[in-house]
Amino acid sequence: MLGWFKSLWWGAFAAGVVLLVLGVERIASRNALAEGHDRAETTLRQTVNSLEGHLRRFEALPALLARNQNIRDALETPQDPARIAALNQWLDETNALIESSDLYLIDLSGTTLAASNYARKDSFIGQNFSYRPYFTAAREGKSGHFYALGTTSGVRGYYFASPVRDDAGQILGVLALKIGVDEIEASWAAREYQILVTDPEGIVFMSTDPGWLYQGLLPLGRDQLARITASRRYADQALTALEVQSIETGPAHLLRLADGTGEDREYVATERVMPQAGWTVRVLLDTAPLKAPARLAVLAFALLLLVALLLSWLFLQRRARLAERLAIQAAARADLERQVAERTADLTRANDDLHRTQADLVQAGKLAALGRMSAALSHEINQPLAAARNYADSAGLLIDRADLPRAKENIGQILALIDRMAAIARHLRNVARKPNEPLKTVDLNAVLTDALAVAQARLDSAGATVETDLAADLPMVQGGPVRLQQVLVNVLSNAADAVEGTTDRRIALAARPLGDEVHLTVRDRGPGVAPAIADRIFDPFFTTKQVGSGLGLGLSISYNIMKDFEGDLRVANHPEGGAVFTLVLRRAGPKALAAE
Ligand code: ADP
Numbered sequence: 225m226l227g228w229f230k231s232l233w234w235g236a237f238a239a240g241v242v243l244l245v246l247g248v249e250r251i252a253s254r255n256a257l258a259e260g261h262d263r264a265e266t267t268l269r270q271t272v273n274s275l276e277g278h279l280r281r282f283e284a285l286p287a288l289l290a291r292n293q294n295i296r297d298a299l300e301t302p303q304d305p306a307r308i309a310a311l312n313q314w315l316d317e318t319n320a321l322i323e324s325s326d327l328y329l330i331d332l333s334g335t336t337l338a339a340s341n342y343a344r345k346d347s348f349i350g351q352n353f354s355y356r357p358y359f360t361a362a363r364e365g366k367s368g369h370f371y372a373l374g375t376t377s378g379v380r381g382y383y384f385a386s387p388v389r390d391d392a393g394q395i396l397g398v399l400a401l402k403i404g405v406d407e408i409e410a411s412w413a414a415r416e417y418q419i420l421v422t423d424p425e426g427i428v429f430m431s432t433d434p435g436w437l438y439q440g441l442l443p444l445g446r447d448q449l450a451r452i453t454a455s456r457r458y459a460d461q462a463l464t465a466l467e468v469q470s471i472e473t474g475p476a477h478l479l480r481l482a483d484g485t486g487e488d489r490e491y492v493a494t495e496r497v498m499p500q501a502g503w504t505v506r507v508l509l510d511t512a513p514l515k516a517p518a519r520l521a522v523l524a525f526a527l528l529l530l531v532a533l534l535l536s537w538l539f540l541q542r543r544a545r546l547a548e549r550l551a552i553q554a555a556a557r558a559d560l561e562r563q564v565a566e567r568t569a570d571l572t573r574a575n576d577d578l579h580r581t582q583a584d585l586v587q588a589g590k591l592a593a594l595g596r597m598s599a600a601l602s603h604e605i606n607q608p609l610a611a612a613r614n615y616a617d618s619a620g621l622l623i624d625r626a627d628l629p630r631a632k633e634n635i636g637q638i639l640a641l642i643d644r645m646a647a648i649a650r651h652l653r654n655v656a657r658k659p660n661e662p663l664k665t666v667d668l669n670a671v672l673t674d675a676l677a678v679a680q681a682r683l684d685s686a687g688a689t690v691e692t693d694l695a696a697d698l699p700m701v702q703g704g705p706v707r708l709q710q711v712l713v714n715v716l717s718n719a720a721d722a723v724e725g726t727t728d729r730r731i732a733l734a735a736r737p738l739g740d741e742v743h744l745t746v747r748d749r750g751p752g753v754a755p756a757i758a759d760r761i762f763d764p765f766f767t768t769k770q771v772g773s774g775l776g777l778g779l780s781i782s783y784n785i786m787k788d789f790e791g792d793l794r795v796a797n798h799p800e801g802g803a804v805f806t807l808v809l810r811r812a813g814p815k816a817l818a819a820e
Contacts (some may be wrong), residue, residue: 241533245526252518258475259493260514267417268494268507275408282403285322286386290399295329295388299396301796302337312342312349325381326402329388333584334359336678337397345674353400357455358385359575362398371423371501372457380405380429382501405430418483418491418508425452427463435484440465441506479508483635494758599763604648604775615641648775663702665812668735668742669694671705675712675731686720686729688748692736701742701809703712703789708809711782715746715805718778721769722803737811741791744807748780752797754786761795800815 291297296310298304312331319340326348328339333356341347353359362385370383381402412419414431421430426442438461452458452803471478471490479493491508493656498505545584595818601761615634622631676690716731723729735744753761761785762765767776779793786793792808 241529244527245522248525249518249522252521253515254473254475256514256518257473257492257511260509260511261476261494264417264492264494264507264509267419267509268496268505271412271419271507272496272498272505273503275503276498278408279404280362282322282324282382282401283367283369283386284450285324286362286384286401289318289327289401290386290388295399296390296396298329298338299331299388300390308338311338312340314344315340322401324401325379325404326377326400328400328402330385330398330400331360332363332395332397343799348376351376354455355456356383356611358400359385359398361385362387362400363395363815364626365395368398369501370455370457371429371503372455373429373459373461374402375456375459378459388813398594416509416513417484420506420508422504423457424502426633427452427458428466429458433484435486436466438463440679449804459659460800478511487613531691534764542614554792562802569654605645608645612638612641661704661788664704665700666703666705666708668698668701668744668809671708671712672733672735674705675709675716678709679713680714682720683731688715688720688723688729688731690731690733693737697737698735699742700812701789707785708789708807711785711807712744712746715807716807719746719748719750719773719803722748726750740811742809742811744809746807747802748797749798749800749802752801752803758795 261272272392290312293312294314300306301307315327315329315338319325326339328341328343328348330353331337334356335353336348336351336353339348342349356370356372358368358370359414365387368383371381371383372383373380381404383400383402385398385400388397388399389395409430409432414458415432418432420428420432420436420441422428422441425444425448426440427437427444428439429443431437438458440463442465444463444465449463452463466481469480471480474619477494478490480488480490483489487713490511492511493506493508495504495506497503510687514782615637619631619634619638622628622634672692672694675691714731719731723731724778726749730749732745732747734747735742757766762779764780765776766780767774769776783793786807786809790810792806794806794808796804798804
């Protein structure tokens with residue numbers, strides 16, 4: 225469907241281009257013909273003017289010369305040879321003077337009495353011209369003129385004639401004058417125009433192309449032929465009709481006919497009638513050289529059009545190629561984007577896998593922690609339970625023996641063991657602390673005082689001394705006072721454990737504000753934390769202490785409490801020996817509420 229439409233479009237386009245070229249050709253050739261017509265008209269005007277001028281020069285001469293006395297005398301006494309000879313002489317001289325072809329005198333019967341060409345072999349003398357219309361007209365008192373081919377000389381000429389009258393006005397004879405047309409015709413030659421002159425019957429008698437002479441431009445009827453024969457206008461010359469095709473176009477009248485060599489040609493034709501002579505003058509201008517520049521212009525136009533079409537075709541082609549390249553680029557981009565999306569999906573999948581693995585690991589860690597906790601708990605609980613059972617057995621025996629004071633002692637031991645188990649339970653409850661309690665503004669000095677009071681018994685039993693060094697301008701911090709105290713007691717107890725039994729049992733407690741934070745450090749002079757276990761001491765149930773002495777929960781709980789405060793708990797070894805625990809606390813912001 226689309227292809228069909230496209231070829232239709234191209235067909236219409238090609239037809240349009242052809243029509244355009246044809247239109248331009250038509251306009252160009254019309255212009256050329258119009259210009260040719262104008263030029264032919266100009267030439268025609270000049271030709272007619274010069275022809276009329278030439279004829280007018282001789283028109284009045286026969287009448288003027290007819291008044292000459294010698295002529296009248298000769299007509300009155302035609303038998304006087306001396307008079308005739310003198311007249312011949314006079315006619316010859318006058319003929320030379322006025323530059324006519326022949327000058328001669330005819331009597332009323334039409335016979336020539338005297339002539340300027342008396343000396344020539346083909347002299348007119350004795351010839352009878354009574355059949356010539358110029359003679360008949362002059363004999364009737366009119367001025368005659370006639371164009372004809374000389375019957376005697378075979379030379380074309382134009383004849384003027386005038387009656388010769390005596391004093392009474394009686395017509396005695398006719399004075400005739402012939403002028404040649406060869407010279408005029410010769411002056412037309414060698415020009416781009418063809419000029420031809422036809423008589424009233426349409427016979428060409430003057431022509432720049434000799435091939436057209438004595439031929440009829442109009443079809444010759446019998447009447448015309450009879451008239452021509454009677455006047456012997458063309459002597460014995462055979463007359464034929466030319467094959468002429470007349471074409472009327474807008475800007476010019478065209479004639480199509482064969483030239484002298486027989487070649488068919490087309491001419492722009494203009495014509496004008498010379499009424500007095502009865503002639504029709506035509507100027508013909510060959511259209512072939514006229515149309516050549518027009519054709520050249522059309523060719524140039526077509527070429528230009530072709531170049532323009534070619535250029536636009538190239539342009540379209542280029543644009544199509546560019547669009548193709550852009551499409552390829554877009555496809556490549558889309559492909560790249562698809563690959564990226566695929567990779568991203570792969571990554572997401574891998575991430576998901578990682579998360580799952582991590583979750584699995586955490587789960588495994590939890591299970592391991594649960595295992596460790598079970599082992600520690602069962603040990604911590606089984607031991608006192610077994611001991612309590614032994615004490616209870618002994619107490620039973622002692623009661624049987626009525627040794628009540630010792631039985632009571634045993635029951636006291638059982639109570640101590642129960643207390644110990646209660647302490648373990650309390651620890652466990654702390655593990656299950658509530659982490660999301662809201663943070664409050666805490667006064668560090670108060671918390672420190674309370675914590676030292678709680679830890680005092682343990683510090684004393686380990687023989688440790690505490691040196692406090694607190695900055696005077698300690699700001700309020702964010703946290704919970706009870707939980708912070710728990711952390712401090714824990715860290716101080718660990719410090720007491722670390723220095724117990726060593727020589728230097730000083731514990732340094734310091735607090736310094738540091739930007740947005742407050743750093744609280746507890747330094748002991750014990751063995752320090754071995755690097756191998758430094759990052760494990762905050763794990764739940766990690767302990768290096770003997771079973772029964774530590775659950776390994778203190779630092780784990782403390783660490784989590786500090787994280788709940790948006791702070792931190794860090795461990796390092798002092799260069800001079802001993803562990804340094806740093807409680808990082810945040811300055812209380814406007815958000816925090818007043819004390820817990
Ligand atoms: P516990 O005290 O029950 O062992 P903690 O979580 O409080 O549990 O401590 C974990 C471990 O960290 C201890 O077993 C000990 O090895 C180490 N530790 C804690 N404080 C100190 C300290 N001040 N000096 C040396 N080691 C310490």
